Amino acid sequence: MRGFEPTVGLLRERIRVAGETRGFAVAKLLTHWHEVVGEEFAKCTRPVKIGYGRDGFGATLTLLTTGAAAPMLMMSRDKIRDRVNACYGYSAISKVVLTQTAPIGFSEGQAQFGAATTVEKPAPSPQVVAQARETAEGVGDDRLRAAIEMLATNVLARTEQRSGGKKGD
Incomplete structure (x- = not known):
């Protein structure tokens, strides 16, 4: 290749390997999560890992969410699973498991849910x-x-x- 090589060409293999260590064969699931599952689910969930069973059929998708959103998401697991499987192009995911955490995730700033709130400045005297x-x-x-x-x-x-x-x- 002549000239500058696009960054994606240099990092593609490393990103693929890093994603596969957590079970993500399709990187789009991580990078475009809000497009895959929709805004309603993306604002309160983050994909954590995909675990494959011994028989090789039907993986388990683990999602990180807040405790307050978990009951509604439990009722919507089938819809989430269908949207993720549409991303894969086949029925790769057979089960969706929720992991509850604090609103800021495992540690400060790693998994923030929803839009950041803006604080209005008080009017000057x-x-x-x-x-x-x-x-x-x-x-x-x-x-x-x-x-x-x-x-x-x-x-x-x-x-x-x-x-x-x-x-x-």
Whole structure:
């Protein structure tokens, strides 16, 4: 191959071997989990491993989920199994097992479920807004003045928040 080789070409074999150690013959099951099972299941599950029985027919898919979602998922195991088998193209999975864990997974940040919640910042106090406006007052360009005023508001609000709203800190 001439020039730069695509990264996927360099890593394809390593990814395949790593996936196969956990039983995943089809990497798409891991990389596109939300497309395989749908958003409703993907937001509360993560595939952990696929175990094969001694007779070689019908593997067991182990999913990681939260305790609160487990009862609903227990009733939907057949639907999940059918969607995963559609990804494989044949009936590779015969059983779906759920493993319950805390909402953040086995350790911090490894298996987060659902969308991250956003925390809204409190509105700056009128004193901070007035002081920021005063800071940017001498600037002639309107866009630059607005940017400086926003920056000053953020810095002053953070300083006020850290000091607990006390003046002179």
